Amino acid sequence: MSPPAFASRLRAWHQKHGRHDLPWQHPRTPYRVWLSEIMLQQTQVQTVIPYFENFLERFPDLPDLAVAPADAVMNAWAGLGYYSRARNLHKAAQWCMIHHNGHLPEDYDALLALPGIGRSTAGAILSQAHGSRHAIVDGNVKRVLTRYFAIAGDASSSAVDKQLWQLAESLLPESHMADYSQAIMDLGATVCTSRKPQCTTCPLAADCLALAQGNVLDYPGRKPAKSIPERETHVLLLRSRSGEILLEQRPDKGIWGGLYSLPEASDADQAQARAVGLITAKSPAPISLPAFAHTFSHFRLTIHPLLWDACTAKSQIRDNASIRWAAPDELRQLGLPAPIQKLLKRLP
Ligand code: SF4
Known part of the structure; x- marks a missing residue:
């Protein structure tokens, strides 16, 4: 016109x-x-x-x-x-x-x-x-x-x-x-x-x-939703016969700074190597639990949980200040990161 x-x-x-x-x-x-x-x-x-x-x-x-x-x-x-x-x-x-x-x-x-x-x-x-x-x-x-x-x-x-x-x-x-x-x-x-x-x-x-x-x-067109970077991590679920979970305190800086969480590794092989250093297990092969995602303000983290059951800690980690076992009732009081708490609640 x-x-x-x-x-x-x-x-x-x-x-x-x-x-x-x-x-x-x-x-x-x-x-x-x-x-x-x-x-x-x-x-x-x-x-x-x-x-x-x-x-x-x-x-x-x-x-x-x-x-x-x-x-x-x-x-x-x-x-x-x-x-x-x-x-x-x-x-x-x-x-x-x-x-x-x-x-x-x-x-x-x-x-x-x-x-x-x-x-x-x-x-x-x-x-x-x-x-x-x-x-x-x-x-x-x-x-x-x-x-x-x-x-x-x-x-x-x-x-x-x-x-x-x-x-x-x-x-x-x-x-x-x-x-x-x-x-x-x-x-x-x-x-x-x-x-x-x-x-x-x-x-x-x-x-x-x-x-x-x-x-x-x-119309009018909107700003495209900002795509946020994707990251992945593998968390080690090391559970003792009496149901305690091995936790590791995170560094003060970075996500979940200073909180107790599960030990982490960048991939399944590294997770396996870390597990060998931390525990003795009846079966050295872990069970892979379903992966899930957690979104932070600046990235999305996909978490792959690996479960080693009925294991005991290696003697050298017993006095390690940043690594400890936590009984189920302690887990509630320790203030773990929300996605880790959810994962632990869903544990078989
Ligand atoms: S979209 Fe708007 S301008 Fe187009 S016909 Fe409908 S009311 Fe009119």
Whole structure:
């Protein structure tokens, strides 16, 4: 669809179905639009409305806000959350008093230089308050564009972000910018919603690529889940005739630092060699128990347990401070690592 057709379809839909009675739309002054855009950054329209009205009663225009004590501004914001927004709003108002004669600048770069105003907020303020041709790529617009153009990939990546800004800019109409900006944001907020988009009532449905592909909910693309490294270990389950288990204290550094755990080896051969050094067993061959995985924040560990039963300790390890036998009731008190505790509970 050509850019003019895209914009005119959106505007026609907006005239009939868009939101026309939002308090910041009447009148649409730069200060009111700015305040609403900052409040709406992390918050739903219905929540914002009473805060917006109360804030305006207390600070009707930019100079009132600039001279207000910081406590009063924070108090008017209390309950809305993300308080850095209020602090930035206040600082920006004071900056405008000093550098812009008490007005919100109409120049895009000057606006962008104010605390708390990013590219999309600057575009929203200028297009709505002054009707100038600036794009918006907020969360709602991102959703509409990634679906309509079936833009795959992580929508928060700089490559997709760049593509979305280019598209958003190429679609801007020559006139009626305030209505167009409101229309595309409203479409994202009320029709092209994240979980249950109402495609049957959408003005873009006829040529929406995601709808044609039948995978609307795949857009916008999310960050791929980070794959974490895999590691493996073999643990030696050395059990005496009376049910005691041979434990080894781990080094202070590294996973399970300082805890008692089962002796470990990097593979089955090394495990066998360690077992020979630690115990005398009726049968030198261990029983392999089912392997299981445990996920740490930065890697996933697959644990292969090997069981030697009915064994006795070699004499040289009896006085070893880091290696000891533990009876079943002691095992509960020693604070072993959780996956090792689970393994011991499952022992035949
Ligand atoms: S047709 Fe559906 S997915 Fe496509 S833009 Fe409209 S609401 Fe969004």
